[in-house]
Amino acid sequence: MFKRVAFQSYTSVTGNLARNAGCRRLASTKTLEETLREVIPPKQEQLKKLKAEHAQTVVGDVKVENIIGGMRGIKAMLWEASVLDPIEGIRFHGMSIPECREVLPPAPGGKEMTPESMLWLLMTGKVPTPQQSQQLSAELAEKGELPSFVEKLVDSFPKTLHPMTQLSMGVAALNHDSAFQAAYERGVKKTEYWAPTLEDCINLVAKLPSLAARIYRNVYYPDRPLVPIDRNLDLTGNYSNMLGFGNNENMTEYLRLYIALHGDHEGGNASAHTSHLVGSTLADPYLAYSAALNALAGPLHGLANQEVLRWQIAMQKEIGDTITHDNIKEYLWRTLKSGRVVPGYGHGVLRNPDPRFVALQDFCKTRPDLQASPTIQLVQQTAEVAPEVLKEHGKTKNPYPNVDAASGCVLYHYGLTEFKYYTVIFGVSRALGAVTQLVWARALGLPIERPKSYSMDALEKLIKN
Ligand SMILES: CC(=O)SCCNC(=O)CCNC(=O)[C@H](O)C(C)(C)COP(=O)(O)OP(=O)(O)OC[C@H]1O[C@@H](n2cnc3c(N)ncnc32)[C@H](O)[C@@H]1OP(=O)(O)O
Numbered sequence: 001m002f003k004r005v006a007f008q009s010y011t012s013v014t015g016n017l018a019r020n021a022g023c024r025r026l027a028s029t030k031t032l033e034e035t036l037r038e039v040i041p042p043k044q045e046q047l048k049k050l051k052a053e054h055a056q057t058v059v060g061d062v063k064v065e066n067i068i069g070g071m072r073g074i075k076a077m078l079w080e081a082s083v084l085d086p087i088e089g090i091r092f093h094g095m096s097i098p099e100c101r102e103v104l105p106p107a108p109g110g111k112e113m114t115p116e117s118m119l120w121l122l123m124t125g126k127v128p129t130p131q132q133s134q135q136l137s138a139e140l141a142e143k144g145e146l147p148s149f150v151e152k153l154v155d156s157f158p159k160t161l162h163p164m165t166q167l168s169m170g171v172a173a174l175n176h177d178s179a180f181q182a183a184y185e186r187g188v189k190k191t192e193y194w195a196p197t198l199e200d201c202i203n204l205v206a207k208l209p210s211l212a213a214r215i216y217r218n219v220y221y222p223d224r225p226l227v228p229i230d231r232n233l234d235l236t237g238n239y240s241n242m243l244g245f246g247n248n249e250n251m252t253e254y255l256r257l258y259i260a261l262h263g264d265h266e267g268g269n270a271s272a273h274t275s276h277l278v279g280s281t282l283a284d285p286y287l288a289y290s291a292a293l294n295a296l297a298g299p300l301h302g303l304a305n306q307e308v309l310r311w312q313i314a315m316q317k318e319i320g321d322t323i324t325h326d327n328i329k330e331y332l333w334r335t336l337k338s339g340r341v342v343p344g345y346g347h348g349v350l351r352n353p354d355p356r357f358v359a360l361q362d363f364c365k366t367r368p369d370l371q372a373s374p375t376i377q378l379v380q381q382t383a384e385v386a387p388e389v390l391k392e393h394g395k396t397k398n399p400y401p402n403v404d405a406a407s408g409c410v411l412y413h414y415g416l417t418e419f420k421y422y423t424v425i426f427g428v429s430r431a432l433g434a435v436t437q438l439v440w441a442r443a444l445g446l447p448i449e450r451p452k453s454y455s456m457d458a459l460e461k462l463i464k465n
């Protein structure tokens, strides 16, 4: 059994939410930048105080196992937008996923929180009003078009180039118009860095759907014309439209939830950390996020959602129509005995089922068409069997499903069957957290990242002394 209930039910949190939302919600219709101008000074003060009063306070030990174990467990980064609890999962400025789904404004006519609302929460720590969220949608739609040289660049890629490589290259090329880089060349003061960084970050988030949709069109449907951005739609409404799913409101709602949910997972995960590391050199946000996408493209991280679907479909083909727990168990053992990992299971920090997995499953549970889907049923049944098998296998510290176990099957059911594209959607999402940190790192004046490394000989010498 799970160690603790991963999160409260929607209804049980509603009472607290009204209070939380009330104290966080702004009465005004201030823009994102205006809101940031208000919330940055107290945070700068908080950091100053931490430095002055606690610079020498010890918060943990570093053991040899941490050094050789991928720095697992070392508390070593400042990250404002979210904190991951191994048992409860992610909290965005203290708010759980069900709480966010309850209070973050949806798109007009929709029910799911939008990525814009999530971005606002991540950046400011405040729940936006519906007007603020829609104002941000309008700003993103206005800035969403790609420069024509980036369109030409992306159109020149071979169809066989992985969509994640294309996304990373397209994002890097956007730095041609970086406001931060131009401001740096002009000699802008350090204390002013965050404003041009924010400008780049908003532009990046705005342009990601056009870039990602263009890659989808080029690779899979080269004869299909690309739909232009509709200034009246939210970010995901436009993305879904450009992908060719604009007439499927359920798919658009799923994408809103998916993109909002995958937005941030504290700072230590490989993509977020990469963005922060590269950004700490004062490389502009496009270069920092392009690097992050390369980390996301690894199969132990974001590419796992592609691998999960590939693996589940192969399982489906092999098992045929008689899907039983025993058949699934046998398939799981074959995967493990062949020396492969079970994609979508395990985690570097989590020690319970991922609440993002639970939220995506919850989306399926409320829709009979999704419940009837054989692929979704297979994913659900695998989640019932795999933890016991992985426990018996005895290696992974977390035998439960992570978000990638569930994210692809709904896309597949709605007709987005090209697995190699799945991580691109993750890439559209992860920008929310990465850009938030880039803005805050500049606002707080965080330094270049430079941990100390040791060779094994140097480590042995250190141990002897
Ligand atoms: C959005 C995300 O990035 S979520 C993660 C997506 N990735 C996946 O789903 C891929 C499958 N999972 C994994 O490979 C791992 O669980 C990771 C990469 C997520 C975490 O890695 P770690 O923190 O090193 O996991 P952990 O400490 O539990 O690993 C211990 C051992 O269990 C193995 N293990 C971990 N998860 C699995 C798994 N799902 N299947 C089989 N073996 C596993 C590890 O490979 C490791 O084996 P080793 O001692 O032979 O090297």
Ligand SMILES: O=C([O-])CC(=O)C(=O)O
Residues within 6 Å of the ligand: 264, 265, 268, 269, 270, 271, 348, 349, 402
């Ligand atoms: O936190 C991690 O290491 C991996 C993960 O789930 C994410 O980045 O979303």
